[in-house]
Amino acid sequence: MTFRNDELSGIAILADDLTSAGDGAAPFRQAGHDARILLTTTAGMPGHAVGVSAVDLGSRVLDEEAAASSTWRAARLFAGSELLFKTVDSTLRGHVAAEVRAAWAGSRRRAVVIAPAFPAEGRVTVKGAQYVRGLPVHESDYARDPVHPVRCSDLTVLFPEAVLSQPDRAAELPELIANGDLIVYSAAEDGDLDRLVAAVPRLDDVLWVGSPGLAAALARRCARAAGSAASVPAPARRPLIVVGSANPATRRQLAALRARADVEGVTVSGDPASAVETLRGLTAPVLTLQTPDKRQTPQTARALARSLAAVVQALAEEHRVDALIVTGGETAATVLQILGATGIALLDEPEPGVARGTLLGQLPLPVLIKAGGFGDDAMLLRLCHLIRHPLAPGEHA
Incomplete structure (x- = not known):
């Protein structure tokens, strides 16, 4: 990776693959921000982030040590962002624990909030465990993923130090963040994620970790007047x-x-x-x-x-x-x-x-x-x- 500048503002999204970068950034574009995906293998970073920059680290296909190292460097670079969001797959594929810990260390954020639910696709978190359309993810088709088969659905196993939170206890979040905790938040619908985001006074105190569900909730809180108008592409002939x-x-x-x-x-x-x-x-x-x-x-x-x-x-x-x-x-x-x-x-x-x-x-x-x-x-x-x-x-x- 060819990164420059260690103090960027704006909204930064660190993704482990290209589709995660896209569906992490897209809700912010929908909410009025200019947004782009950057491919780190082909592009150096600009001097300053503008709007939303979603960086595809390509770390899901790396070994765990390389994935953690790449994530730490990117989090360190973007530590000055107003909002820092680390994507994780909503079925927990990839090097979830290693990358989250590396991103937290690099980001210098006070606390981490992990909320991987994506209710629109039937992916919910119940008492710290991840489900896909009613099945624990380790019993779903994702257990047979050829590259990253999911073996564990329970985030408290992946993160033994985690403090559990849920919508009816969202008022506790400011205190948990002040304590510097790693917080796993359970959510079954979009409103649960909205309550999470609304309960946090300062978004820049937190390393946010989640999937498109949390990205959309953050984008709703950060909604603004429309960004620069993007041209609608011409109809595709082929x-x-x-x-x-x-x-x-x-x-x-x-x-x-x-x-x-x-x-x-x-x-x-x-x-x-x-x-x-x-x-x-x-x-x-x-x-x-x-x-x-x-x-x-x-x-x-x-x-x-x-x-x-x-x-x-x-x-x-x-x-x-x-x-x-x-x-x-x-x-x-x-x-x-x-x-x-x-x-x-x-x-x-x-x-x-x-x-x-x-x-x-x-x-x-x-x-x-x-x-x-x-x-x-x-x-x-x-x-x-x-x-x-x-x-x-x-x-x-």
Whole structure:
């Protein structure tokens, strides 16, 4: 990473992958802030943060020691931010405990509040334990994640020093923060997260740790008059939907999209050149590109992500596609890097956990990114319609 300047203001979001950066920053854009995602592998930091800067540290795919080190350095850099938010996956994938402790040490914040609930997607925290649609996360599909299988649902096991809090005890939060505690907050609905944020007098006393649910609650408290107007992209004539996530939710979404007569695509399982050649010959207005349905080993998954990215690069540079929808954090980061993008200028959050914007860099393509486990079976259908028939933020079809 090539960071400069150790005193930045504004709102900083430290994310462990690209989709987390997007769905952490998007609620602030919705609340009137200028916002962008920065890819640390391709871009040095500016001298001063403007609006909201969400930094993709790429730490979820690192080993624990490297992830903690990267997170500490970023937290130290952004310690002067008015609001510092560390994303964690709402299913607790990744190096959650190591990264949170590293971010706290680097941030020099008085206390930590951990609230990973994302009620809009059925992810709630009950007495310090994380659930997905009624199941403890270690008993859900995320227990079979090929890279970061979730083994523990209980945040008090991950953080034995934690003090538990919940909505009916939110009045205790100022005292717990003054004590310098690490606080795990249980929440089952968005109102619970709003009560948490409202109970904290000074947002800059806290390292905030959570998922899109907490980001949205913080954004509601920090809402402001609209930032600079962002141009709505032109309608896409030939979007490409890129699916690297093996999550069952995404695969159901892809199946619903592929059932349409105006959609054609290919599966990349080896040499990307053959996929490029096949896609060149297709005539449908919507193209899809996917990895095989079955879960892969981490090494194979990374190789497949690189193959997907090579296909996207070929099609984009030949101007055969003019917009992207990408699902899967590692896939999205790999695709954007090979396209020479330095980040994403965010436009809005059209659905919970989905970020819409324009690539910063050599190919300023419109892009929508989402995490693999988000959304109902029709989500990709809706996102495909949106990119082909763009609406301004706040408009409804």
